[in-house]
Amino acid sequence: MIKRHGSVFIKPLFKGGIGKKGKSGLIGRTSDLKTALKEIERLYFAEHRAGQISAKANGVTIEGAVPAEHEVYFAITNSTIYRAPTMTLTHRGGVDIEELDKAEIAEVPFDALTGIKSFLIANALSKIGASKEIVSPLVQQLPKLWALFHHYGMTTLELNPIRMMPGKGGRLIPVACDFKCGFDRNDHRWQRLDLPAQLFAADFSDFEVEINQLRTYQGQSDVYVINDQGSVNSAREAVDALIELFARSGLSDARDENFNLNSISVTDELGQRFIGKETDQQAETMMQAVIERGVKSVFLKFLESLGAPLTANAVLAGIATTIAWGPLMRKRISKNTARNLPWYLKIYAAIIGASVEGSKHEADRFCGVINQSLLREWTVGEIAYLSLMGEPADAQQLFDFQILVGLLTTNGSGSISAQGCKGAVSSDGPQTPKRVQINKAMIGFLSHTGFSHGGAGYEGITFLVDQFKDTGLIDAGSSKHGLGPG
Amino acid sequence: MNLTGMLYGSKLLKYVDFPAAEVLEPHDGEEEIQ
Numbered sequence: 001m002i003k004r005h006g007s008v009f010i011k012p013l014f015k016g017g018i019g020k021k022g023k024s025g026l027i028g029r030t031s032d033l034k035t036a037l038k039e040i041e042r043l044y045f046a047e048h049r050a051g052q053i054s055a056k057a058n059g060v061t062i063e064g065a066v067p068a069e070h071e072v073y074f075a076i077t078n079s080t081i082y083r084a085p086t087m088t089l090t091h092r093g094g095v096d097i098e099e100l101d102k103a104e105i106a107e108v109p110f111d112a113l114t115g116i117k118s119f120l121i122a123n124a125l126s127k128i129g130a131s132k133e134i135v136s137p138l139v140q141q142l143p144k145l146w147a148l149f150h151h152y153g154m155t156t157l158e159l160n161p162i163r164m165m166p167g168k169g170g171r172l173i174p175v176a177c178d179f180k181c182g183f184d185r186n187d188h189r190w191q192r193l194d195l196p197a198q199l200f201a202a203d204f205s206d207f208e209v210e211i212n213q214l215r216t217y218q219g220q221s222d223v224y225v226i227n228d229q230g231s232v233n234s235a236r237e238a239v240d241a242l243i244e245l246f247a248r249s250g251l252s253d254a255r256d257e258n259f260n261l262n263s264i265s266v267t268d269e270l271g272q273r274f275i276g277k278e279t280d281q282q283a284e285t286m287m288q289a290v291i292e293r294g295v296k297s298v299f300l301k302f303l304e305s306l307g308a309p310l311t312a313n314a315v316l317a318g319i320a321t322t323i324a325w326g327p328l329m330r331k332r333i334s335k336n337t338a339r340n341l342p343w344y345l346k347i348y349a350a351i352i353g354a355s356v357e358g359s360k361h362e363a364d365r366f367c368g369v370i371n372q373s374l375l376r377e378w379t380v381g382e383i384a385y386l387s388l389m390g391e392p393a394d395a396q397q398l399f400d401f402q403i404l405v406g407l408l409t410t411n412g413s414g415s416i417s418a419q420g421c422k423g424a425v426s427s428d429g430p431q432t433p434k435r436v437q438i439n440k441a442m443i444g445f446l447s448h449t450g451f452s453h454g455g456a457g458y459e460g461i462t463f464l465v466d467q468f469k470d471t472g473l474i475d476a477g478s479s480k481h482g483l484g485p486g
Numbered sequence: 487m488n489l490t491g492m493l494y495g496s497k498l499l500k501y502v503d504f505p506a507a508e509v510l511e512p513h514d515g516e517e518e519i520q
Binding site for chain 2: 001002003004005008011013014033036037059060061062063064065066141144145147148152163165173174175176177178179180181182183185190193195199
């Protein structure tokens, strides 16, 4: 190759797409074999960071040098500005396009039905003042790239540089010397290209690989857990572990503290789901609050028996599994619902917290009540009432509030708010419930709860408050309300 | 899903008969380089 081309370029081979290799000194050029071998050794496992992306090479490519006076940049993208496929072209290629004067760059939207026509290229090159000798070869060759872009499901295609190599009779031939493209993974036409599957392996997480195996048909939209180290997953995995450990133990009452824990043997793998590297203050506070409330729980007792620092999510999982165990054993709820219970609890807590203004969130208290008191004495209903009404509830008010919340959250499966919930998660795949994201369901519910339909009652309550606020009515439930006839 | 470089780029460009720089495969030896 060196004999044929005079010199060669040696470039590291990265999976997926990563740019700016030249600027990082990761492109070697040589005209002798000895240096070529040294460059191969240097670049074979080169590490590279461009912006947020970092990658390690696994191999090199060796490319023949192309002599040329002119270098051209060409790209096709789907422009969100023009809402049309758009070609970008400049005769000052071989550099970062951002470094060029805008007058030297042609940006031309075109109709996807007709593709890139020759006159579009000729006009664009003329407008930016390109040398006449490069116009004709480019007009002849560049329209082919639309076929590549369009027929194989690409979202971007960039050639930089295209070097204009003198051919027979001095006529210039555009030769692509670097290539970059993106594919729409839901457009299966890229599979026609017979590219090796492992080429895109780095683009898929383990979870996505699993989802792809579960796919019922191509083109189905997928949502996946972006952060598997997030605030919810470890709690769900801890619930999974508790269910796995106790499923065949004969435990029927999760509050039966006489249950013999010696029958439960924990493997290291399962045990790791509960244990942190160091003492977790939140976990200790939660556990202490549970003890002071006099709560009985086989699962919390089991977690304590591990004799290691627990994570807050493990304690949350213990609490959630205690609540879920009875319905789960009676098959009233699915295992998936049980494992998602910590997620529900965290979202309910966030909703209650977000319903009051920031000034009522203090380091040691919430709505004026100290944290220790909330943890050890208050029910969730009492805290929710305090948040919404701005004052503690008495027994009657709390009862009324619980009835109201019950009505709101069980408003019939055909209600608009429930449809919002269903709509929000339907794209996650009802066929595979593990993929459904509870937080999105909640957002769908909240965004579909309006003024007028059943359950919300905002205008109805406002109307009634206006009507009765000056009547002196104290107890709306009393038959002796003293208002009007009767 | 992104793809960079001429190793596969040159193969894709062949589908539409667009001229591309010559590229050696990673397993090619010293003779081919020379």
